[in-house]
Amino acid sequence: MIIVLKPGTTEDQLQHIVERIDALGLKAHLSRGTYRTIIGVIGDETKLQSTPLAAIPGVAEVVPILPAYKLASIEAHPLPSVVDVAGVKIGGGHLAMIAGPCAVESPERMDAIAAAVRSAGANILRGGAFKPRTSPYGFQGMGEEGLRILRDVGDRYGMPIVTEVMDPRRVELVEQYTDMFQIGARNMQNFPLLTEVGRSRKPVLLKRGMSATVKDLLMSAEYILSQGNAGVVLCERGVKGFDTLARNMFDVAAVPLLKTLSHLPIIVDPSHACGRPDIIPACALAGLAAGADGVHIEVHNCPEEAFSDGQQALLPEQYAQLAQQMRGLAELLGKTVSPLPEAVA
């Protein structure tokens, strides 16, 4: 950690700062420059991270050297992690192809969509039973009934399932049905929820918040990892931008950035990033080309009847075409898609 002092800091103030550092068992290393004095702090920086050094009189700026996340960092774990979702691998060259409707709506609808995405090549099935809706008057999901339907359909097609959990009181219930938890963008900093899924041993798909930096995302992953759950998959799904043509700003550079900082797999969700079927395929391919370990796509067989987010769903035939392009690109990039068992149906 480096502490930059204000011009005109007094010798007494300097002394006080050095004493605070000493008291933590660290060593202060002074560089007195022409205009400013800077202090290099030698020792275990983590001791300083919870001390509000910037509040000490005379301190102009505090520059941390170590990341505040540890378990998520590439320094802690230089090789890419591979997360196993009921037999489907994500990361380290293994590609997740996650697809399904925004919400579980009925057994028939779910079955039809699962059949379509499985035959197109998807290897994980998604569907929401508890939906975070901006409006209290919107459809809030089928609840446990939705979980049951998703589980049944996943089993029928031999596909692992992923579904969102929004409420720490529901983690236990959702865990009974799902193969992977999804933490949505709005809950990326819902710390009680992160702690709760961290206590589970089922993998977690952690979506980036709309105004979260890449480091914020890693700090939230750290919450889960620090509870002992190593199965975290990150997801870039668009951040808040100023152009209203797309729903969000798809931050594709987050994919290679995360690869420089962390060992965790990172997938992309162009459905939420773009919100427009006409540009979702292009952004899915862009994500893959940038190095993503998977692609999450919302698919619906009758978008205009969808209970939520119908306007951003791909049709099954659009998904099939995209999946073929993704396989071509994956081959070029030397990535593989985990095979599924024979479907029961």
Next chain:
Amino acid sequence: MIIVLKPGTTEDQLQHIVERIDALGLKAHLSRGTYRTIIGVIGDETKLQSTPLAAIPGVAEVVPILPAYKLASIEAHPLPSVVDVAGVKIGGGHLAMIAGPCAVESPERMDAIAAAVRSAGANILRGGAFKPRTSPYGFQGMGEEGLRILRDVGDRYGMPIVTEVMDPRRVELVEQYTDMFQIGARNMQNFPLLTEVGRSRKPVLLKRGMSATVKDLLMSAEYILSQGNAGVVLCERGVKGFDTLARNMFDVAAVPLLKTLSHLPIIVDPSHACGRPDIIPACALAGLAAGADGVHIEVHNCPEEAFSDGQQALLPEQYAQLAQQMRGLAELLGKTVSPLPEAVA
């Protein structure tokens, strides 16, 4: 609601759209232009809000006319609401002066800060017992012990108290101690939590999320109001910006914008918006001048020892000076600060 069709939409597609509108008991009013056809939908627009019209082939754009929030809207309630926090009024000309430390740290510290802010003119005391921290390794708050301390100190100084709740499982506990719930920025779209505090009858201070639009904030207020809790006070506390000099971008224009859309009181929190004591007072005054119904300020008597956010706390003497300026400005603007009872101590 207005539906704009794509150029080249076929007569069949148009017919299909009109049928969908009819089926909802509404009337479609066609305007066939030189380049485009537009459809005005006459009737109860709320029926359409959960229908994904944008997903119907031929539809280019859907322009809603009515806001999706109802109870929060100024149309529903043209006069400004006044929220009563254990005797202290907020809104309709009544100014909230909320102050206190980021976190409750000890009975002595809390007492000293409360004494200082009360004598400076604050009329509501704040302090966190459950802290949302970016890092799992940071101080997470004193929990129930912190609530007890805050309650005691508030009673001693005759000040209503406000404290954050982060977890729906803790609403009942927090309610036993506090006079007002705070929902933090990171939880503005934590819908189970909003629903839970909505079931309480204690007022709620709802902070704007870092990437929430003004309308998103009103939708979240609607969650609380729709559960029957009318005591919602909104809070602008800075949104995500691109300039790193301040912690966030203080969106002072949100204050008059919200006044055009809603009857709910709106206060400002320059401590979190700015994160720098040297500009907090200027932004506090800016918020008041823009029409805010109150100002929320973090105060600490030894910021360098604070357990959290010490770098943004004002010292008691800085708060006292600011409070005096705020009173001068309030007088000019014709606003009053609810008096407190005699302090017990």
Next chain:
Amino acid sequence: MIIVLKPGTTEDQLQHIVERIDALGLKAHLSRGTYRTIIGVIGDETKLQSTPLAAIPGVAEVVPILPAYKLASIEAHPLPSVVDVAGVKIGGGHLAMIAGPCAVESPERMDAIAAAVRSAGANILRGGAFKPRTSPYGFQGMGEEGLRILRDVGDRYGMPIVTEVMDPRRVELVEQYTDMFQIGARNMQNFPLLTEVGRSRKPVLLKRGMSATVKDLLMSAEYILSQGNAGVVLCERGVKGFDTLARNMFDVAAVPLLKTLSHLPIIVDPSHACGRPDIIPACALAGLAAGADGVHIEVHNCPEEAFSDGQQALLPEQYAQLAQQMRGLAELLGKTVSPLPEAVA
């Protein structure tokens, strides 16, 4: 165009609005809804675009139907444009591989870099002679001497050249040397400059401004096109974002979005978008996969001695590796790179 009226608009106000529309030779089509009245305006909407309808009492919102750009729109020109830069084609399946140093620094440096990028497969050579620098104390470019060097080196290697022009007084000078003008991000809305290059018949590489929407970019292209210069190539080079890990936020979705709105070729510049060599290759591939018609990369053979932007330059060997990956991806996507004539050297 649709005009939405405020609730409570009087009959007189409505009448006044209708008269204003009639006076322009257009027809007003009223839809009186339960809550609001809306007016569809039938006729040549362009007449309305310069009339401040939103300023008329009673008007709540004005919703344009037609884009304000015409020549740049896909409606005006449904097939993709192909721009010819001294024999190298961009657009319509032809890929531009533009590379070179940020600034022209010396004949020897320029020659060495050109040799390297040409042999790696680049087909257009870039280099700045007039540099827009944030600081007045930074290197401002070699001026005409730089243009001469770039021209010589381009000729020696048989590569068309592109260089930035910042000052309308220099357009004539730059035109004598270059094959393509570059308009930098900071000048995207420098309208006198756009007008000046619009009067030339040499193609223009128009970079998106850091806070420009996709439609703003098309409006700036329209300035050039409306002067009679049809050779506009758009360039996404990152917009302002809130995460400081990368220099800008690379908006890869702008590529497919622009394809839905315009016939103009669109290339990407991951060097400026990212500002970090470790993620530039991933973002270059992402841009191609998203459908870009070319990739612009800064290359330097000794970045630490570069006069400007050294920290974001790829080394020649890094560029060679990326170029090979780009060719592989281009082949998969069915795109071709215009061949160059035999180099003279």
Next chain:
Amino acid sequence: MIIVLKPGTTEDQLQHIVERIDALGLKAHLSRGTYRTIIGVIGDETKLQSTPLAAIPGVAEVVPILPAYKLASIEAHPLPSVVDVAGVKIGGGHLAMIAGPCAVESPERMDAIAAAVRSAGANILRGGAFKPRTSPYGFQGMGEEGLRILRDVGDRYGMPIVTEVMDPRRVELVEQYTDMFQIGARNMQNFPLLTEVGRSRKPVLLKRGMSATVKDLLMSAEYILSQGNAGVVLCERGVKGFDTLARNMFDVAAVPLLKTLSHLPIIVDPSHACGRPDIIPACALAGLAAGADGVHIEVHNCPEEAFSDGQQALLPEQYAQLAQQMRGLAELLGKTVSPLPEAVA
């Protein structure tokens, strides 16, 4: 300047960096930490500012200590500057009240608006003769005829005038008429234009670009100052934001931030920041309360007939009411408004 090395930097790389520093006549001060080595550079940091240290292998991060602007900095000039615009003072307790239409439209219109704003208390008259318009098809201003009208009307009412210049070729012409140049937001980084107005000795109103940081704004001021023109007045006019309810995001905190960094006066322009008459007055007062040295407001006596930006103009009576409130607030803050000579008319 502080140089942070990457983990695993070799002794050879370290040696190379130290040699580069020595070669510039500076001293490297090493702090070898447990995890990282950092180098404090002692000496004249400006020598390093144009050296791309971040491009040297082994360098992770470069942290500058000194600002890159010098003449604009508060270190260079600790007391607030006062800029004199033909007798009207701005800064150091003197308040500018700038008002007028977006564009000069006719002598009669200009006269009527000037009469109104002068009698309301404005002390500088604005009006555009050269208009930067997003669309090439929009009204581009009356040109020299507009300058002549503005000059005449300003003289008639004894008001100094300010008008925009967009083209370096027009600086000489505009200088013959105006008392103060305006550089618009879109031209904040038009460096040839900044250099040209820097050579004049007439003061310059420099508007902040839509995606410019506070430091970027100071760097652009430095361009003007470094040419010898000390009369720079900064202007906050809103930056790009994600909420579409207002035209831009009014960054009121920029006012106190700039006061901590620079001696230059800073005014606010809520007309462009907000773009909505219903919230402009509140934001004008917020700007003043935050410490601004003046307020710039667009006023038009018939907004619906305005040639540009009519939707954001205040009516004369709205301006008169706001001006009265601003005077009340200025008095509370201890600021004065420079009196004007008797009007000739």
